[in-house]
Structures are given as structure tokens and as C-alpha cells.
Amino acid sequence: MAFFAHQIRRGFSSSAVRNVVIKQVTIIGGGQMGAGIAQVAASTGHSVTLVDTSDDILKKSIKTIEGSLKRVVKKKFADKPEAGEEFIQKVLKNVSTSTDVGSAVQGSDLVLEAIVENLKIKQDLFSRLDKLAPAHTIFASNTSSLPISDISSATNRLDRFGGLHFFNPVPMMKLVEVIGTSTTSQETFDSLLNFSKVLGKTPVSCKDTPGFIVNRLFVPYLYEAIRLYERGHGSKEDIDIAMKLGVGYPMGPFELSDYIGLDTIKFIMDGWREMDPDNTLFAPSELMDKLVAEGKLGKKTGEGFYKYK
Numbered sequence: 414m415a416f417f418a419h420q421i422r423r424g425f426s427s428s429a430v431r432n433v434v435i436k437q438v439t440i441i442g443g444g445q446m447g448a449g450i451a452q453v454a455a456s457t458g459h460s461v462t463l464v465d466t467s468d469d470i471l472k473k474s475i476k477t478i479e480g481s482l483k484r485v486v487k488k489k490f491a492d493k494p495e496a497g498e499e500f501i502q503k504v505l506k507n508v509s510t511s512t513d514v515g516s517a518v519q520g521s522d523l524v525l526e527a528i529v530e531n532l533k534i535k536q537d538l539f540s541r542l543d544k545l546a547p548a549h550t551i552f553a554s555n556t557s558s559l560p561i562s563d564i565s566s567a568t569n570r571l572d573r574f575g576g577l578h579f580f581n582p583v584p585m586m587k588l589v590e591v592i593g594t595s596t597t598s599q600e601t602f603d604s605l606l607n608f609s610k611v612l613g614k615t616p617v618s619c620k621d622t623p624g625f626i627v628n629r630l631f632v633p634y635l636y637e638a639i640r641l642y643e644r645g646h647g648s649k650e651d652i653d654i655a656m657k658l659g660v661g662y663p664m665g666p667f668e669l670s671d672y673i674g675l676d677t678i679k680f681i682m683d684g685w686r687e688m689d690p691d692n693t694l695f696a697p698s699e700l701m702d703k704l705v706a707e708g709k710l711g712k713k714t715g716e717g718f719y720k721y722k
């Protein structure tokens with residue numbers, strides 16, 4: 414019976430698509446996550462097209478990738494700086510940029526979306542892409558919190574749609590959550606799983622539930638740290654020190670919130686509260702709301718819980 418249910422979950426396939434070996438990747442959104450994923454995909458020999466809304470943003474994305482690659486080669490090629498420079502140039506050659514999604518998805522095996530955490534905007538994007546991308550192309554979202562099935566519902570390729578949730582900073586974090594919906598085909602799921610492994614990551618399989626595994630545990634923890642501070646039960650600094658030295662986390666909750674982006678974290682929590690208003694784990698924070706309203710989104714804007722200038 415369990416096997417049968419499994420077959421139903423993965424067996425839906427309107428297009429008889431076989432396992433797609435992913436070589437050509439289009440990444441939409443060249444922010445923190447998109448740039449990181451592009452770097453890792455290009456470093457593992459994939460041909461990557463990175464798409465964003467302006468050339469200026471894309472120039473910044475390439476600069477971020479270059480900076481991160483320099484950190485990687487410093488360690489990997491410590492005794493061979495020339496080989497390190499060669500590696501950087503080779504990786505950068507694998508990345509092209511575009512502001513035109515239509516041309517960027519031509520020939521693509523995988524379109525991975527890492528744009529703003531907003532359902533309507535993601536749906537609009539995928540609905541357009543569905544008409545532009547080749548039939549075999551797999552679509553995936555890097556969403557932190559939105560149901561993959563809500564995003565995929567804007568397309569006609571429900572069997573070729575899944576979630577690939579990376580962690581920040583992508584070049585350093587080893588985990589990828591691979592999410593299959595009730596309509597994701599087994600072939601698509603396997604292709605996404607294999608792709609994660611080829612990137613050098615460790616994939617875990619997740620159901621399409623709010624926050625998958627990590628964020629469902631992790632985001633309520635971040636919010637509880639903020640509420641603890643709001644109640645006057647500890648300073649930001651002490652809470653950060655406590656979680657680093659007490660349980661060995663590399664960053665405290667305030668440092669990490671600033672690193673991720675307060676807008677992203679608030680959006681996750683607001684969405685979950687809408688779905689389940691009585692759950693006290695999803696209670697809001699006045700301070701978080703205020704900082705986001707003031708545009709203090711963390712490291713990326715120069716100020717969040719802390720200042721970065």
C-alpha cells in the first residue's frame with residue numbers, strides 16, 4: 414500500500430519525460446542566493462545563465478561570485494596561486510548574464526528561481542516561463558517558505574516542477590532540501606537529487622510542508638530570540654554569545670537574521686501566521702516589523718539589528 418501511494422505521488426507524468434541530466438542551468442535572481450547557486454553550479458562544470466532585472470544588478474552578482482571564488486581558491490589552491498586564478502577564470506567563463514528571461518531559458522535543462530519571497534511574483538514569473546522554456550526543462554524554486562505546489566500551480570508542467578532549497582552562504586553550506594509535491598514525477602525528483610549531489614551538496618528529501626525541515630525549526634527559533642530580547646530578558650549581544658558558546662552555533666540569532674535578510678524572515682513568518690493565526694510559534698515581533706518598515710534589512714542594506722559600515 415505504501416509503495417502504491419509512493420507511485421501515485423511520483424507517478425504523475427503528462428509528458429513522459431525521462432531523467433533529465435542537468436547540464437545547462439538558468440538561475441533567475443542574482444541576489445545572495447542566486448549568485449551563490451550560480452557560482453557552485455559553474456564551479457562544477459555547468460553552463461549557467463544568471464538572470465536579473467538590470468545589468469547593474471548582474472554586474473554586482475558577478476563581483477560577488479568573483480569575491481567568493483577568491484575565498485574558495487585561497488584555501489583550495491593555497492600553494493598554487495596560478496592554478497587558483499586559472500580556476501576562477503574557468504568558472505567565470507561558465508557564467509553568462511541576461512535580463513531577458515525568454516532567451517535565457519532556451520536550451521536550459523533546469524530553471525531555478527531565487528527571486529523575492531512573494532507568491533504572486535513567483536507565480537507570474539513561472540507562468541511566463543512555462544510558455545517560453547523547452548518542454549523537457551525542469552522548473553524549481555529556492556523558496557524558503559512558500560508551498561511549491563502553490564508556485565507550480567501557475568504552470569502546466571506540474572510533473573516537472575520541484576523545490577531545491579539551498580542555504581546561505583551557498584558555497585559553504587552543504588545541505589540542499591529537495592522537495593517533491595504530490596505531482597512531481599519520480600524522474601524530476603531524481604534529476605533534482607542527482608543535480609544536488611553533482612554540486613557537491615548533501616540532499617535531503619522533503620515533503621511540501623511549510624518551511625520543509627530546516628526553516629520550520631529554525632525560523633521560530635529566530636523569532637523567539639527576538640521576542641526574548643523584546644521582553645527585556647537579554648541583550649542582543651548576550652543572546653548571540655549565549656547561542657554561539659552555549660550550543661556551538663557559528664552565528665547568534667541576531668547576527669544570522671541580519672545575514673539572511675530581515676525582509677525574508679519576516680515574510681516567512683507573516684505567511685505562516687496567515688495560514689495558522691492561533692499558533693503562538695508564529696507570533697509577530699514589533700521590532701522586526703519596525704526594522705523592515707524602515708528598510709533596515711540587515712547586512713545587505715548596511716543595518717538591521719546591528720550596523721555594518
Ligand SMILES: C[C@H](O)CC(=O)SCCNC(=O)CCNC(=O)[C@H](O)C(C)(C)COP(=O)(O)OP(=O)(O)OC[C@H]1O[C@@H](n2cnc3c(N)ncnc32)[C@H](O)[C@@H]1OP(=O)(O)O
Pocket residue numbers: 481482484485488556557579580581582583584585586628663664669673
Ligand atoms: C532562511 C533560508 O531559507 C535558509 C538559510 O539559508 S538559513 C541560514 C543558514 N546559514 C547559516 O546558518 C550560516 C551560519 N554561519 C556559518 O556557518 C559561518 O559563520 C560562515 C560559514 C557564514 C562564516 O564562517 P566564519 O568562520 O564565521 O567566518 P569566516 O572566517 O569569514 O569564514 C570561514 C570560512 O568560510 C569561507 N566563506 C565564508 N563565506 C563565504 C562565501 N560566501 N564564499 C566563499 N567562502 C566563504 C571563508 O573564506 C572561510 O574560509 P577559511 O576557513 O578557508 O578561512
Ligand SMILES: NC(=O)c1ccc[n+]([C@@H]2O[C@H](COP(=O)([O-])OP(=O)(O)OC[C@H]3O[C@@H](n4cnc5c(N)ncnc54)[C@H](O)[C@@H]3O)[C@@H](O)[C@H]2O)c1
Pocket residue numbers: 441442443444445446447464465466470526527528529530531534538555556557558578579580581672673674677
Ligand atoms: N537569504 C537567505 O538566506 C535565503 C536562503 C534560502 C532561500 N532563500 C530564498 O531565496 C530567494 C531569494 O532570496 P535572496 O536572499 O537571494 O534575495 P535577494 O533580495 O538577495 O535577491 C533577489 C534577487 O531577485 C531579483 N528579482 C526580483 N524579482 C525578479 C524578477 N521578476 N526577475 C528577475 N529577477 C528578479 C532582485 O533584483 C534580486 O537581485 C527567496 O525566495 C528567499 O526566500 C533565501
